[in-house]
Amino acid sequence: MSMAGSSRPALSPALVEANERQRAAADPAASVWVAASAGSGKTKVLTDRLLNLLLDGAAPERLLCLTYTKAAAAEMSTRLQSRLAAWTVVAEPTLLEDLAALSGTVPPQARLAKARRLFAEVLDAPGGLKIQTIHAFAQSLLGRFPLEAGVPPGFRLADDRASAVLLAEAEAAVLARARAAADGTGHGGWRRRWRWSPRRPGRSSSASSCGPPSVPARA
Numbered sequence: 001m002s003m004a005g006s007s008r009p010a011l012s013p014a015l016v017e018a019n020e021r022q023r024a025a026a027d028p029a030a031s032v033w034v035a036a037s038a039g040s041g042k043t044k045v046l047t048d049r050l051l052n053l054l055l056d057g058a059a060p061e062r063l064l065c066l067t068y069t070k071a072a073a074a075e076m077s078t079r080l081q082s083r084l085a086a087w088t089v090v091a092e093p094t095l096l097e098d099l100a101a102l103s104g105t106v107p108p109q110a111r112l113a114k115a116r117r118l119f120a121e122v123l124d125a126p127g128g129l130k131i132q133t134i135h136a137f138a139q140s141l142l143g144r145f146p147l148e149a150g151v152p153p154g155f156r157l158a159d160d161r162a163s164a165v166l167l168a169e170a171e172a173a174v175l176a177r178a179r180a181a182a183d184g185t186g187h188g189g190w191r192r193r194w195r196w197s198p199r200r201p202g203r204s205s206s207a208s209s210c211g212p213p214s215v216p217a218r219a
């Protein structure tokens, strides 16, 4: 689509086709699966789709965008915010051109006014517009319905460092229990009777360098 009075240079046929395909994929009325190579505009399509939804009047707090990585969520959020921020101040011909590129039609005046307001509307949305990783979303679901999910209410997610500490504590507890149990059944007695000492050169194997006689050797 070309805008009357646009000062932009003509696009190559390949770019025109790419734009058309991206626009079709960014139409919220269509259910779309996009598979495209790196750097070809997947995040752009997702952001455009979100912008179209907001321009069509969707309440920001009712939208949920899920990504796999935190970086992708941050990228989408940043692009959306900067686009909406720009729309509040750009000159009208630029806004008109941007909105026309999104929808493929010349936007009515009401859509321009809506675009100007969107930045504030998203900021004011109760709970905000949710762009998050699928992990964060799953965690928030578990937090809201802990009993149904069978997790302790108020549970916290362990990061790598906390996991390592918890694992070390669990190992120590298991070993302590095993030692206590062995002492209780008399297996610990061997430690009192036979002190373990490293084998000395020239000495043959003896009871003093072995474990308890009742523990069978592993094959």
Ligand SMILES: Nc1ncnc2c1ncn2[C@@H]1O[C@H](COP(=O)(O)OP(=O)(O)OP(=O)(O)O)[C@@H](O)[C@H]1O
Residues within 6 Å of the ligand: 018, 019, 022, 036, 037, 038, 039, 040, 041, 042, 043, 044, 045
């Ligand atoms: N139709 C287009 N016209 C102009 N620029 C575009 C177009 N599509 C994408 N771009 C630009 O190309 C760059 C890469 O786009 P984008 O980040 O959306 O790609 P991606 O497929 O998500 O990349 P990645 O695979 O790295 O996630 C961005 O700067 C984007 O603005």
Ligand SMILES: [Mg+2]
Residues within 6 Å of the ligand: 042, 043, 044
């Ligand atoms: Mg991307």
